[in-house]
Amino acid sequence: xxxxAIKAIYRFEMARTGRTIFQSIVSPVxxxxxxxxxFGAAIGSRISEVDGVSYGAFIVPGLIMLSLLTQSxxxxxxxxxxxxxxxxxxxxxxAPVSYLEIVIAYVGAAATKAIIVGLIILATAGLFVPxxxxxxxWMMLFLVLTAITFSxxxxxxxxxxxxxxxxxxxxxxxxxxxxxxxxxxxxxxMLPPFWQTVTLFNPVVYLISGxxxxxxxxxxxxxxxxxxxxxxxLFACLAVIAWIFKTGYRLKx
Amino acid sequence: xxxxxxxxxxxxxxxxxFQALKSVSLDIEKGEVFALxxxxxxxxxxxISIICGIVNGTGGSVTVDGHDIxxxxxxxxxxxxxxxxxxxxxxxxxVWATVSFSRGLFGKPKAPAIVEKVLRDLSxxxxxxxxxxxxxxxxxxxxxxxxxxxxxxxxxxLDEPTAGVDVELRRDMWRVIRELRDxxxxxxxxxxxxxxxxxxADRVGVINxxxxxxxxxxxxxxxxxxxxxxxxxxxxxLDAIPGALAAHNLExxxxxxxxxxxxxxxxxxxxxxxxxQDLNTAGIRFRDLQTRQSSLEEIFVxxxxxxx
Ligand SMILES: Nc1ncnc2c1ncn2[C@@H]1O[C@H](COP(=O)(O)OP(=O)(O)OP(=O)(O)O)[C@@H](O)[C@H]1O
Ligand SMILES: [Mg+2]
Numbered sequence: 001x002x003x004x005a006i007k008a009i010y011r012f013e014m015a016r017t018g019r020t021i022f023q024s025i026v027s028p029v030x031x032x033x034x035x036x037x038x039f040g041a042a043i044g045s046r047i048s049e050v051d052g053v054s055y056g057a058f059i060v061p062g063l064i065m066l067s068l069l070t071q072s073x074x075x076x077x078x079x080x081x082x083x084x085x086x087x088x089x090x091x092x093x094x095a096p097v098s099y100l101e102i103v104i105a106y107v108g109a110a111a112t113k114a115i116i117v118g119l120i121i122l123a124t125a126g127l128f129v130p131x132x133x134x135x136x137x138w139m140m141l142f143l144v145l146t147a148i149t150f151s152x153x154x155x156x157x158x159x160x161x162x163x164x165x166x167x168x169x170x171x172x173x174x175x176x177x178x179x180x181x182x183x184x185x186x187x188x189x190m191l192p193p194f195w196q197t198v199t200l201f202n203p204v205v206y207l208i209s210g211x212x213x214x215x216x217x218x219x220x221x222x223x224x225x226x227x228x229x230x231x232x233x234l235f236a237c238l239a240v241i242a243w244i245f246k247t248g249y250r251l252k253x
Numbered sequence: 254x255x256x257x258x259x260x261x262x263x264x265x266x267x268x269x270x271f272q273a274l275k276s277v278s279l280d281i282e283k284g285e286v287f288a289l290x291x292x293x294x295x296x297x298x299x300x301i302s303i304i305c306g307i308v309n310g311t312g313g314s315v316t317v318d319g320h321d322i323x324x325x326x327x328x329x330x331x332x333x334x335x336x337x338x339x340x341x342x343x344x345x346x347x348v349w350a351t352v353s354f355s356r357g358l359f360g361k362p363k364a365p366a367i368v369e370k371v372l373r374d375l376s377x378x379x380x381x382x383x384x385x386x387x388x389x390x391x392x393x394x395x396x397x398x399x400x401x402x403x404x405x406x407x408x409x410x411l412d413e414p415t416a417g418v419d420v421e422l423r424r425d426m427w428r429v430i431r432e433l434r435d436x437x438x439x440x441x442x443x444x445x446x447x448x449x450x451x452x453x454a455d456r457v458g459v460i461n462x463x464x465x466x467x468x469x470x471x472x473x474x475x476x477x478x479x480x481x482x483x484x485x486x487x488x489x490x491l492d493a494i495p496g497a498l499a500a501h502n503l504e505x506x507x508x509x510x511x512x513x514x515x516x517x518x519x520x521x522x523x524x525x526x527x528x529x530q531d532l533n534t535a536g537i538r539f540r541d542l543q544t545r546q547s548s549l550e551e552i553f554v555x556x557x558x559x560x561x
Pocket of ligand 1: 253267268269271273291292293294295296297298299300338
């Protein structure tokens with residue numbers, strides 16, 4: 001293992017984040033607060049309770065997931081796209097680092113940042129609604145696994161994208177709808193039966209469901225199923241990345 | 254002694270179907286300075302990129318100090334430093350940070366003293382806290398060299414290190430390259446400035462259309478392929494070359510005061526003796542004479558124009 005290289009890339013990526021620390025933290029905190037005002041206060045006053053949890057508290061896990069997904073994807077995709085775009089990727093490609101090390105460093109940094117943002121949002125949510133976390137260890141596990149999985153997805157996106165439009169559009173066109181339709185703001189059981197079935201094809205449902213379970217002990221799908229599905233997505237992403245590096249797709253001519 | 258870099262049958266066909274390298278074989282000796290010359294698009298950067306792991310070769314193999322660049326990439330790449338042709342830097346990083354980053358990337362522990370030495374050698378020390386985007390092009394080029402040297406490579410590739418660099422800076426770089434060679438680093442550079450190859454290289458390779466056309470010791474090359482010119486300054490100007498001298502390969506200068514004789518140092522005989530005799534017989538007297546050897550540049554242009 002080239003530990004020095006992993007550290008170098010990881011630090012480089014975290015320093016890049018550090019330079020934009022203000023945007024990195026302020027924007028998620030602001031948008032979360034807005035969600036609370038709109039969904040929690042305005043709509044929540046009419047819904048009152050979902051599965052015995054106040055609506056304001058009910059949406060907390062979904063909101064955290066929403067930010068976690070978008071942050072993971074955008075951090076990781078930008079992290080690898082930018083050196084490709086500027087050409088500085090040459091140095092990483094010419095260094096004695098294995099593909100695995102490259103992925104650990106880039107994805108690790110992206111996931112770290114996303115997790116930090118997730119925890120900040122959790123803290124922000126605590127200002128609006130009383131929080132209870134029944135299974136903190138599970139919560140962290142879902143947080144970490146989701147951040148890693150979607151950072152891997154972002155990494156793939158950052159390698160696939162050949163312009164800035166694609167880099168921004170995919171999260172907007174795919175991730176956001178999946179997250180919104182994945183039960184961030186409602187319980188799947190509130191949907192008509194047909195849509196409940198459709199929803200089961202949305203990977204984000206499992207993440208949010210499992211995550212919510214770790215807070216309130218209730219879930220749309222069993223927590224084991226959530227965990228298993230999370231690993232399925234994780235390994236699917238790893239498989240794609242392994243293929244990318246094996247063929248040099250978009251990295252090497 | 255085993256070569257430090259051994260390239261055999263290396264070929265590259267890009268996805269576009271363009272064949273940029275056609276079975277290139279080349280050995281580089283430990284500690285030499287090798288200049289790779291060739292016109293735009295000859296395949297110089299492609300060759301270097303494959304060796305450094307940036308481009309995948311489509312055939313053949315390369316070893317660095319015995320390590321295969323694919324199977325044993327870690328060992329091979331640890332030995333190599335690369336200064337790319339394009340000026341690519343992270344705009345927001347400082348000089349110090351980016352050079353330290355390179356060292357870490359190549360698996361070396363932090364060593365501020367080494368980074369400091371590299372920066373001082375390249376006259377970058379007073380810029381160490383500057384952001385890269387505030388540097389001039391020549392300074393960025395130095396930063397790229399510093400990055401390549403930060404992990405103390407044994408083999409250094411310089412892809413047009415002095416492109417767009419002023420004369421003073423160029424001499425500076427030559428000095429750095431010489432110092433590196435003195436510490437035993439093997440250097441492979443590409444350049445369009447023949448002057449540079451002539452000044453720096455121990456050996457010269459010429460690549461054209463993806464094929465190595467020639468590899469030769471520099472002095473040997475200049476001696477073998479060099480054409481010499483003998484210029485005779487005449488005592489009395491001529492209107493035309495006299496018929497008695499038509500057999501010789503002569504040119505008359507515009508004002509008729511100089512006769513220029515071009516000959517090949519490689520030839521069996523230079524023909525100078527016969528020429529002088531004929532001049533004597535024809536009664537042409539001259540005040541002075543001088544000989545001139547063609548530069549590497551002229552040799553190079555000749556080679557590329559008529560590929561062997
Ligand atoms: N990624 C690529 N895809 C397709 N063709 C390429 C690619 N990169 C280079 N080529 C082609 O391969 C040939 C060799 O290019 P290369 O960059 O190796 O030349 P070079 O000798 O370094 O030239 P220069 O002196 O201009 O730097 C050129 O014809 C170029 O157009
Ligand atoms: Mg080139």
